[in-house]
Amino acid sequence: MSFDKDSALWLQKIKTIDLPKGNSYILVKNFESMFALYFKINSIPRYLLIDRNGKVFNINAPRPSKPELKKNLDKLLAN
Known part of the structure; x- marks a missing residue:
């Protein structure tokens, strides 16, 4: 999971480490995403x-x- 604000940088990074797109997700709402709210994530790494x-x-x-x-x-x- 990524909290990157720039999805282009995130896509570039997963290519750099050769991680298939389906194995990494960007949470565009960051700490306000449903995932972060559900798991009470307020800092990273977690x-x-x-x-x-x-x-x-x-x-x-x-x-x-x-x-x-x-x-x-x-x-x-x-x-």
């Missing part, structure tokens, strides 16, 4: 963990560099 059934497991997951993330993932995969 990490969410969602289980295989689409249920939110952790609305404020640890950064990938934090050791707590492994605990969250282990718990998530055990279910």
Whole structure:
């Protein structure tokens, strides 16, 4: 998800990192988008963990560099 204000820059960036368009989304209303409001996102970066059934497991997951993330993932995969 991207909160970029300039969609052209966003498209350029996903080409640079070779990310297919269908795997990245721009939220043109930024923090006022339905996605941001639903998940109460008021700053970025923000990490969410969602289980295989689409249920939110952790609305404020640890950064990938934090050791707590492994605990969250282990718990998530055990279910």
